[in-house]
Amino acid sequence: MNPSYVRLLSQTLPIVRERIAEATDASGREFDSVRLVAVTKAHSVDAVSAALDAGLADLGENRVEELEDKVAKLGRDLATWHMIGHLQSRKAKRASQLAHIIQSVDSTKLANRISKFSQEEGVTVRILTQVNTSGEVSKSGFDMASAVDDILCIAESPGIRVEGLMTMAPFGADKEKLTSTFRGLRKIHEKLRDQGDLVGPELSMGMTNDFEIAIREGSTMVRVGTALFGRRT
Numbered sequence: 001m002n003p004s005y006v007r008l009l010s011q012t013l014p015i016v017r018e019r020i021a022e023a024t025d026a027s028g029r030e031f032d033s034v035r036l037v038a039v040t041k042a043h044s045v046d047a048v049s050a051a052l053d054a055g056l057a058d059l060g061e062n063r064v065e066e067l068e069d070k071v072a073k074l075g076r077d078l079a080t081w082h083m084i085g086h087l088q089s090r091k092a093k094r095a096s097q098l099a100h101i102i103q104s105v106d107s108t109k110l111a112n113r114i115s116k117f118s119q120e121e122g123v124t125v126r127i128l129t130q131v132n133t134s135g136e137v138s139k140s141g142f143d144m145a146s147a148v149d150d151i152l153c154i155a156e157s158p159g160i161r162v163e164g165l166m167t168m169a170p171f172g173a174d175k176e177k178l179t180s181t182f183r184g185l186r187k188i189h190e191k192l193r194d195q196g197d198l199v200g201p202e203l204s205m206g207m208t209n210d211f212e213i214a215i216r217e218g219s220t221m222v223r224v225g226t227a228l229f230g231r232r233t
Ligand SMILES: *Cc1c(COP(=O)(O)O)cnc(C)c1O
Pocket: 039, 041, 062, 084, 085, 168, 207, 208, 209, 223, 224, 225, 226, 227
C-alpha cells in the first residue's frame, strides 16, 4: 500500500465526514442518511486500497477500462463499485458486470441495452438515471422537461431497478444556482415517487465543491473525489 494515500486520507476523511455532519445537522437529518461515494477515478489502485482500509465501502469510477483494471487487481466484492461516468452503449454489458450500480444512465437507448443484457443473463441491474438539471449541452442526462415520462418508462423495463436519480451541477455556479439545480432534481424525484415505488429513494448529488448544498436539498449520496484524494492529474 502506498503510505502517502494512507496519510492523506487520515487527514482528509475526517474533514469530509465533518462537513457531511454539519450539513446533515443543519437540515435536521441523520448523518447516516447520506452515503459517501469515494471517487477514485484517475487515482491509482493504491488510492483504492487506502480507501478500503479507511472503511470507505462505496467507490466511484467514471471509465469502464479503469474500473475493469481496479476490479481485476482488487476484486469486485471488496466494495460497492459505482459507475459514474458517461457510458457508451457498446460498453453497457461490461459495465453492468463490473459495477454494482450504474449511476450514469443518461438515455433510453442505454437503459434498453442494459435491460436487454440483464434479461439474457437473468440478473437485475441497479441503476440511477442521470438528469441534465443545468441544461448545459456539455452535460449528459435526460432533459428536465421529459425526465419524468422517460424515467417512468425505463423503470418499467425488465431487468433494471431504478434506485433513484443522479445529477451534476454546473461547474463554478454560485450558491443560488446550485440550490435551484439540486432542488430541481428533487422535484422530479418527488413526482416520480408520487407514482409509487417504481423509482427508488436515492438522490445522488453533490461533489467536493457543492455537497453541503446538495445535502440540504435532500441528497442521499455524495460523490467526492478531490476533497479526499487531492487534485487529479
Ligand atoms: C469526478 C466526478 C466526481 C467527483 O468530483 P470532485 O469534484 O473531485 O469531488 C463526482 N461525480 C462525477 C460524475 C464525476 O465525474
